[in-house]
Amino acid sequence: MLNLALGFVVSFLVIFFIVRSSGLHGSLSMDHDLRGIQKNHAYAVPRIGGVGIACATAVTIFAQPVWATDSGMGQLLLLLCAVPAFAGGVIEDMTKRVSPSVRLLCALASALAACLVMHATLTRVDLPLVDQWLRYVPIGIAFTMLGVAGLTNAVNIIDGFNGLASVTTILIFASIGYVAHSVNDYLVMSIALTMIGAIGGFVLWNFPVPSVFLGDGGAYFVGFIMAELLVLLIARNPGVSAWYAMAVAVYPVFETLFSIYRRKIVRGRPAGQPDGLHLHTLVYRRVVRKGLDANNLRQRALRNSCTSVYLWVLSLVGIAPATFFWDTPVALAAATIAFVIVYVRLYVAIVHFxxxxxxxxTAQAPVVAPRGAERPRH
Incomplete structure (x- = not known):
C-alpha cells in the first residue's frame, strides 16, 4: 500500500505545481480551442496532468526498494517501455501537431518494446483455433502489439469529461490489483497500486472542478500501462482466463470498436475522423445538458462532471463480474455480452431522444472556476 500512498502524494504535488505555474506555460499547455466538435469544457486549463501521473509512477518505482525486497527492475523496464507512447501524447498536448497515426506508431513502438524486453506477449486468448496461431512468435507479437496499442488509444477516446477516463481506469486498475493479489503476482499488483495512487492524485485536481486535464500524454500513459498489466497477468498466470482482459476493459474497448463501426460502416467516413457521437458526448448533450444556461460557466462545469458518473456505473457492468469471476470464461463472456447489450440499448434510446x-x-449547484482557468475566447 506504500506504492499507492506515495504515488498519490507525488502526483498531487506535481500537479499542484503545474496548476499554480500555469501562467508560465499556459500558452503551450492549455487548449484554448473550446468550440471543437469534441470540446465540452467551459474554460481552458493545462492539459498535461499526465505529467504528474508519470512522475509519480517513476518516483514510486525508484523508491520501492526502500521498503520492498524486490529490486523494482520489472517496474522500471515497463516504465521505460512506456516512454514512446507517453512522449507522443505529451508532444501533441504541447504542440497540437502530432497526428493520430504518429501517436498510434508510438503506442505500437512501446508495445513492441514490452514484447521484447519483458516478454509481455499473448500466447492465448482461450479460443483453441486462435491459440494455435498465437504460439508462433511473430504472430503472437503482432497480435499483442495491436491489442496493446488499441487499448492505449481506447483510453484516450473515453477521455472527454471531468473524471471520466481517470476514475474508470482507477476501477480497472483496482480489479487488476485484486486479481494479481489472488494469484500472487507481486509485479502486476504493485504497479496497479502505484497507478491507482498516481491517478487518484490527479482526480482531486480534475473532478468535480477541473484545474487540469489528463491530456493525450496522460491517456496514452495510463492506457499503455493498463494494457501491459493485462497482458502480463494473462501471460504469467495460466489460471487467469484471457477473457478477463476483455471483460474488465470492455467499456473503452467497445467504445472504440463501436465508434469505428459507426463512422466507417454506418456513415461511410474515415474511422479516425473525430465526431461528437460518442456515448459520453450524447449523454452530456441530450441528457445532462437539458435546461442548461450555456453562458453560465458554473452550470457547465457541474454538468460536465455529472456526465462521468453515468459512465462509471456503466463500466461496472463489465468490471464488477470480471473482478470476482476472473477464472471463469463463461461468466466473463456473459459479462462482456451484457455490457454490449446495455451499451447499445442505451445508445439507441438516447439517439432517438x-x-x-x-x-x-435538473439540479443545479454552484461551481467556481479554479485558479489558473481561463474563460473561453470569443
Whole structure:
C-alpha cells in the first residue's frame, strides 16, 4: 500500500505545481480551442496532468526498494517501455501537431518494446483455433502489439469529461490489483497500486472542478500501462482466463470498436475522423445538458462532471463480474455480452431522444472556476 500512498502524494504535488505555474506555460499547455466538435469544457486549463501521473509512477518505482525486497527492475523496464507512447501524447498536448497515426506508431513502438524486453506477449486468448496461431512468435507479437496499442488509444477516446477516463481506469486498475493479489503476482499488483495512487492524485485536481486535464500524454500513459498489466497477468498466470482482459476493459474497448463501426460502416467516413457521437458526448448533450444556461460557466462545469458518473456505473457492468469471476470464461463472456447489450440499448434510446427518465438531471449547484482557468475566447 506504500506504492499507492506515495504515488498519490507525488502526483498531487506535481500537479499542484503545474496548476499554480500555469501562467508560465499556459500558452503551450492549455487548449484554448473550446468550440471543437469534441470540446465540452467551459474554460481552458493545462492539459498535461499526465505529467504528474508519470512522475509519480517513476518516483514510486525508484523508491520501492526502500521498503520492498524486490529490486523494482520489472517496474522500471515497463516504465521505460512506456516512454514512446507517453512522449507522443505529451508532444501533441504541447504542440497540437502530432497526428493520430504518429501517436498510434508510438503506442505500437512501446508495445513492441514490452514484447521484447519483458516478454509481455499473448500466447492465448482461450479460443483453441486462435491459440494455435498465437504460439508462433511473430504472430503472437503482432497480435499483442495491436491489442496493446488499441487499448492505449481506447483510453484516450473515453477521455472527454471531468473524471471520466481517470476514475474508470482507477476501477480497472483496482480489479487488476485484486486479481494479481489472488494469484500472487507481486509485479502486476504493485504497479496497479502505484497507478491507482498516481491517478487518484490527479482526480482531486480534475473532478468535480477541473484545474487540469489528463491530456493525450496522460491517456496514452495510463492506457499503455493498463494494457501491459493485462497482458502480463494473462501471460504469467495460466489460471487467469484471457477473457478477463476483455471483460474488465470492455467499456473503452467497445467504445472504440463501436465508434469505428459507426463512422466507417454506418456513415461511410474515415474511422479516425473525430465526431461528437460518442456515448459520453450524447449523454452530456441530450441528457445532462437539458435546461442548461450555456453562458453560465458554473452550470457547465457541474454538468460536465455529472456526465462521468453515468459512465462509471456503466463500466461496472463489465468490471464488477470480471473482478470476482476472473477464472471463469463463461461468466466473463456473459459479462462482456451484457455490457454490449446495455451499451447499445442505451445508445439507441438516447439517439432517438428516448432517454430513460432516471437519467434526467435538473439540479443545479454552484461551481467556481479554479485558479489558473481561463474563460473561453470569443
Amino acid at each position: 428516448k432517454s430513460p427518465r432516471w437519467m434526467m438531471i
